[in-house]
Amino acid sequence: MEKEYLIINNDYISIGTKLLMEVGVPEEHAEITMLSLLDADQKGVYTHGFFRLSTYLKQIARGNINPKPVIEIKQKGTNIRLVDGNGGLGSVVSYYAMKEAIEISRERGVGVVGVKGSNHFGTAAYYAEMAAAKGKIGIVMTNASPAIAPTGGKKVVLGNNPWSISVCSNLGYPITLDMANSIARGKIRLKALTGESIPVGWALNREGEPTTNAKEALEGIILPIGDHKGYGIALMIDLLAGVLTGAQFGIQNPGVEENGKRNNGHLFISLNIEAFMSMDEFNKRTDELIEMIRSVPKIDENKSIFLPGEIEWENKLSQKKGTTKIPERIIKQIELLCKERKVLFPILQEVN
Numbered sequence: 001m002e003k004e005y006l007i008i009n010n011d012y013i014s015i016g017t018k019l020l021m022e023v024g025v026p027e028e029h030a031e032i033t034m035l036s037l038l039d040a041d042q043k044g045v046y047t048h049g050f051f052r053l054s055t056y057l058k059q060i061a062r063g064n065i066n067p068k069p070v071i072e073i074k075q076k077g078t079n080i081r082l083v084d085g086n087g088g089l090g091s092v093v094s095y096y097a098m099k100e101a102i103e104i105s106r107e108r109g110v111g112v113v114g115v116k117g118s119n120h121f122g123t124a125a126y127y128a129e130m131a132a133a134k135g136k137i138g139i140v141m142t143n144a145s146p147a148i149a150p151t152g153g154k155k156v157v158l159g160n161n162p163w164s165i166s167v168c169s170n171l172g173y174p175i176t177l178d179m180a181n182s183i184a185r186g187k188i189r190l191k192a193l194t195g196e197s198i199p200v201g202w203a204l205n206r207e208g209e210p211t212t213n214a215k216e217a218l219e220g221i222i223l224p225i226g227d228h229k230g231y232g233i234a235l236m237i238d239l240l241a242g243v244l245t246g247a248q249f250g251i252q253n254p255g256v257e258e259n260g261k262r263n264n265g266h267l268f269i270s271l272n273i274e275a276f277m278s279m280d281e282f283n284k285r286t287d288e289l290i291e292m293i294r295s296v297p298k299i300d301e302n303k304s305i306f307l308p309g310e311i312e313w314e315n316k317l318s319q320k321k322g323t324t325k326i327p328e329r330i331i332k333q334i335e336l337l338c339k340e341r342k343v344l345f346p347i348l349q350e351v352n
Contacts, residue, residue, distance in 0.1 A: 017031055037049045040126070080113070111268075125166060171290070
């Protein structure tokens with residue numbers, strides 16, 4: 001079993017902030033980015049935590065990401081905004097865009113903010129849960145670098161185009177669905193780094209043949225979930241987050257590891273529950289539905305029935321106060337980044 005280590009959250013934020021500031025990112029923007037990565041690692045979604053930082057640093061160094069964007073609202077309607085992220089870090093652009101959507105919904109019932117000129121933003125759940133934390137319902141979608149082919153084709157055209165819906169609850173955490181329309185490329189990338197094989201059904205090689213080789217998968221085609229259904233969802237999200245916002249779409253954005261500027265598009269929606277009913281009534285009705293789910297007879301009495309996002313929140317809430325548990329492979333990556341850029345690496349405690 002892989003070793004795990006505890007890193008103090010303040011050290012986690014501080015290390016990443018210093019690394020980002022070294023390549024020209026303002027401190028406020030660096031901290032926003034690191035908080036989103038920390039949330040992913042705390043939930044055990046290691047593909048979207050500190051693991052992502054090295055890619056962001058490379059993209060900034062190559063001029064693919066603008067470290068000091070001027071984020072502007074380009075169009076403003078009653079309930080709608082269009083934001084230009086000016087090529088900045090996706091987590092920064094998205095943080096400000098979702099804040100705007102929440103504020104609009106507070107006054108007008110629903111807030112919709114489209115974004116162009118952005119980059120990879122981390123987990124969609126992070127921004128959807130910003131709305132849930134304010135007693136709203138958050139809906140988030142993004143397009144991504146090409147990874148999947150249309151059903152029946154053998155050339156990648158669409159990203160896996162993740163989306164998330166987060167609903168506030170009385171559980172102490174929101175009910176959050178966060179999913180891509182294929183196996184996340186980050187999971188395959190981690191397998192490639194460790195030399196592990198992937199299950200049949202995750203991907204095809206360049207020739208359109210099934211493969212269990214993670215490197216072949218990254219060079220080939222990631223299969224959509226549910227065959228034509230996943231392809232269809234990915235297409236519709238690209239229409240909403242890419243075409244509608246004025247961002248690039250389809251094959252217009254470079255591949256994940258390719259050198260080149262991206263113009264990713266996102267869509268953020270915040271629904272004010274109290275525009276429909278009182279919070280008390282909504283929470284009561286939500287509790288009733290949760291109880292219906294919880295009371296279903298189990299196929300296996302030794303296994304739990306989880307709500308969407310519940311496992312991730314159990315991981316986050318179980319973290320030792322002020323610290324986050326990180327796998328050794330991610331710790332080694334953090335240590336290497338610190339060594340290369342002469343940033344002090346903290347003493348860590350191994351988890352027993």
